[in-house]
Amino acid sequence: MPDEFYMRLALEAAWEFQGRTYPNPAVGCVICSQHGEILAIEAHQKAGEAHAEVRAVKTALGRLNPSLIFPQDPTALHAFLLANHQNLLKDASIYVTLEPCNHYGTTPPCALLLRALHVRRVCIGMKDESPKASGGMARLVKAGIGVKQGVLEKECALLLAPFLAWQKGHFSFFKLAMSSNGVIDGGIVTSEASRKRVHELRQHLSLLAIGGNTVRTDRPTLDARLCAGKAPDVLIYSREAQFDQSIPLFSVPERKVTIASSWEPLLCSPFVMIEGGEGTLRALPEQTQWLLVFRSAHFKTGQCPCITARFKRVWHQPCGEDMMEWYIRE
Amino acid sequence: MPDEFYMRLALEAAWEFQGRTYPNPAVGCVICSQHGEILAIEAHQKAGEAHAEVRAVKTALGRLNPSLIFPQDPTALHAFLLANHQNLLKDASIYVTLEPCNHYGTTPPCALLLRALHVRRVCIGMKDESPKASGGMARLVKAGIGVKQGVLEKECALLLAPFLAWQKGHFSFFKLAMSSNGVIDGGIVTSEASRKRVHELRQHLSLLAIGGNTVRTDRPTLDARLCAGKAPDVLIYSREAQFDQSIPLFSVPERKVTIASSWEPLLCSPFVMIEGGEGTLRALPEQTQWLLVFRSAHFKTGQCPCITARFKRVWHQPCGEDMMEWYIRE
Ligand SMILES: [Zn+2]
Numbered sequence: 001m002p003d004e005f006y007m008r009l010a011l012e013a014a015w016e017f018q019g020r021t022y023p024n025p026a027v028g029c030v031i032c033s034q035h036g037e038i039l040a041i042e043a044h045q046k047a048g049e050a051h052a053e054v055r056a057v058k059t060a061l062g063r064l065n066p067s068l069i070f071p072q073d074p075t076a077l078h079a080f081l082l083a084n085h086q087n088l089l090k091d092a093s094i095y096v097t098l099e100p101c102n103h104y105g106t107t108p109p110c111a112l113l114l115r116a117l118h119v120r121r122v123c124i125g126m127k128d129e130s131p132k133a134s135g136g137m138a139r140l141v142k143a144g145i146g147v148k149q150g151v152l153e154k155e156c157a158l159l160l161a162p163f164l165a166w167q168k169g170h171f172s173f174f175k176l177a178m179s180s181n182g183v184i185d186g187g188i189v190t191s192e193a194s195r196k197r198v199h200e201l202r203q204h205l206s207l208l209a210i211g212g213n214t215v216r217t218d219r220p221t222l223d224a225r226l227c228a229g230k231a232p233d234v235l236i237y238s239r240e241a242q243f244d245q246s247i248p249l250f251s252v253p254e255r256k257v258t259i260a261s262s263w264e265p266l267l268c269s270p271f272v273m274i275e276g277g278e279g280t281l282r283a284l285p286e287q288t289q290w291l292l293v294f295r296s297a298h299f300k301t302g303q304c305p306c307i308t309a310r311f312k313r314v315w316h317q318p319c320g321e322d323m324m325e326w327y328i329r330e
Numbered sequence: 331m332p333d334e335f336y337m338r339l340a341l342e343a344a345w346e347f348q349g350r351t352y353p354n355p356a357v358g359c360v361i362c363s364q365h366g367e368i369l370a371i372e373a374h375q376k377a378g379e380a381h382a383e384v385r386a387v388k389t390a391l392g393r394l395n396p397s398l399i400f401p402q403d404p405t406a407l408h409a410f411l412l413a414n415h416q417n418l419l420k421d422a423s424i425y426v427t428l429e430p431c432n433h434y435g436t437t438p439p440c441a442l443l444l445r446a447l448h449v450r451r452v453c454i455g456m457k458d459e460s461p462k463a464s465g466g467m468a469r470l471v472k473a474g475i476g477v478k479q480g481v482l483e484k485e486c487a488l489l490l491a492p493f494l495a496w497q498k499g500h501f502s503f504f505k506l507a508m509s510s511n512g513v514i515d516g517g518i519v520t521s522e523a524s525r526k527r528v529h530e531l532r533q534h535l536s537l538l539a540i541g542g543n544t545v546r547t548d549r550p551t552l553d554a555r556l557c558a559g560k561a562p563d564v565l566i567y568s569r570e571a572q573f574d575q576s577i578p579l580f581s582v583p584e585r586k587v588t589i590a591s592s593w594e595p596l597l598c599s600p601f602v603m604i605e606g607g608e609g610t611l612r613a614l615p616e617q618t619q620w621l622l623v624f625r626s627a628h629f630k631t632g633q634c635p636c637i638t639a640r641f642k643r644v645w646h647q648p649c650g651e652d653m654m655e656w657y658i659r660e
């Protein structure tokens with residue numbers, strides 16, 4: 001199959017963890033054996049855990065040698081893979097959405113690992129332009145490994161865009177639950193899987209912003225209880241500073257709540273999800289470039305929102321029976 | 331990778347041609363080499379052309395031996411593959427959404443071909459229950475080929491459902507173009523790719539049904555010009571039998587137009603697409619079990635339809651920048 005086929009699998013794996021890798025980038029990696037068999041489709045899942053390439057090497061080796069028992073700690077895992085690969089991935093092909101890192105961060109450089117495995121080819125979606133981590137490609141080329149760059153580059157650049165934005169200081173997206181025919185209110189719209197994913201995203205945010213009207217109407221808690229995660233700090237966007245303090249969100253331990261009549265605090269925070277209804281959607285700051293729609297599998301009777309801002313769907317992925325649809329401002 | 335991974339690729343390929351294989355079933359087929367490399371992902375594309383398995387064998391052999399020149403005619407192709415496979419697919423694995431056929435129809439039995447190739451395994455999504463074509467599995471088992479049945483069986487049954495329905499006499503679906511936020515009117519909603527796909531579907535219909543109000547308002551042609559295909563016969567569902575005969579649909583050559591105040595003519599036709607607006611959607615006969623939504627990548631201002639009938643999305647696939655979403659009545 002063409003390289004794009006495998007890169008797409010890597011992309012799909014990576015998008016599953018978009019946002020949840022904060023402050024790291026979402027990265028996906030596929031490994032094919034020397035014979036072309038897919039041995040691993042993996043993604044970086046969480047900051048502090050193994051990089052996509054390391055996870056993929058682990059999965060591939062585990063498939064080829066089921067007797068291997070891998071350490072949990074990512075640095076120990078990296079060392080273990082270097083010591084125990086037994087040349088099983090010699091002449092393998094690697095597909096990775098972002099140039100393999102070349103620096104000692106929380107974990108050792110992935111480029112070193114791939115070089116040690118004697119893989120035959122590394123296909124890279126997107127070059128790493130950061131002065132810190134870049135240089136992986138050059139290291140691989142120098143070792144005689146075939147490197148192809150720019151496979152599904154546009155799609156890989158899109159995957160990386162949130163990371164590049166929050167590295168520069170700010171990335172925000174508006175989260176919306178929508179029935180199949182566009183209805184966004186009237187009680188619960190999406191399934192349990194989507195609501196759980198929202199909680200999984202919340203725990204990684206630097207700030208959760210919400211419209212004041214939604215706070216008054218829905219009286220939400222805005223925590224991450226569905227994944228037993230950390231509740232984010234909250235910004236309530238409201239002209240009116242008075243709120244009923246018995247609304248559950250005010251009683252979440254170790255949470256800071258800010259009430260502001262401007263988006264200023266949002267723009268100063270690196271990774272923000274915005275929740276709310278049609279009013280909030282219309283009042284979004286122009287710096288909020290992305291929408292994330294959780295789309296249910298059902299139709300619903302009710303009003304559909306009047307969205308005048310121009311957004312375009314750029315990615316979709318299943319989430320249980322729902323769809324997650326990512327939109328970007330045009 | 332697990333068998334389900336490859337079967338899903340076969341399913342995705344097959345859904346691309348759902349409806350376009352009429353009166354044949356939509357079928358997908360994947361071939362992996364003895365080493366596990368994916369050699370082909372194919373689907374049956376059109377009645378009278380090669381079955382999915384034959385297309386996949388052709389693609390796989392062409393990849394392994396690029397010097398092969400294949401005949402066009404499906405029966406000649408089948409004979410050519412039998413004579414020229416050079417055991418290149420010995421020990422390959424085959425994934426097919428429907429049990430390979432065992433009868434001489436327009437083309438010779440696929441089960442014979444797979445047996446001759448000496449493949450190692452055949453994974454089947456769904457057993458063929460038709461007395462005419464069934465028995466392929468038994469033939470393979472008898473030849474010592476490993477056969478696994480029931481891989482993604484539910485999904486494969488869904489793929490086959492339209493075929494089973496039109497074989498019993500009637501399958502109909504309502505086609506709807508919808509913006510991302512549920513708007514269905516106000517001019518063109520979806521992209522060129524979706525409109526072309528609608529025309530590709532139209533040329534295979536036994537009947538195209540449309541609501542009378544839509545005919546009066548949109549003054550459509552309802553042909554298949556975007557794919558240079560045959561324009562279908564039309565049923566206009568309307569209490570009022572009078573129509574302006576200058577509406578283009580009345581002037582399409584070799585077309586029969588029926589105007590009826592009941593769905594009776596629709597229910598007597600085996601493969602029907604229904605077009606129209608919110609009124610038609612509300613008046614659908616209960617025998618119309620499916621919706622096909624062409625979903626644009628953009629939001630649009632306007633009204634969203636009030637859909638009170640219970641439908642659930644059961645499949646989605648990209649169509650250009652749009653999505654095709656299949657719904658079924660709950
Ligand atoms: Zn790395």
Ligand SMILES: [Zn+2]
Binds near residue numbers: 431438439
């Ligand atoms: Zn066949």
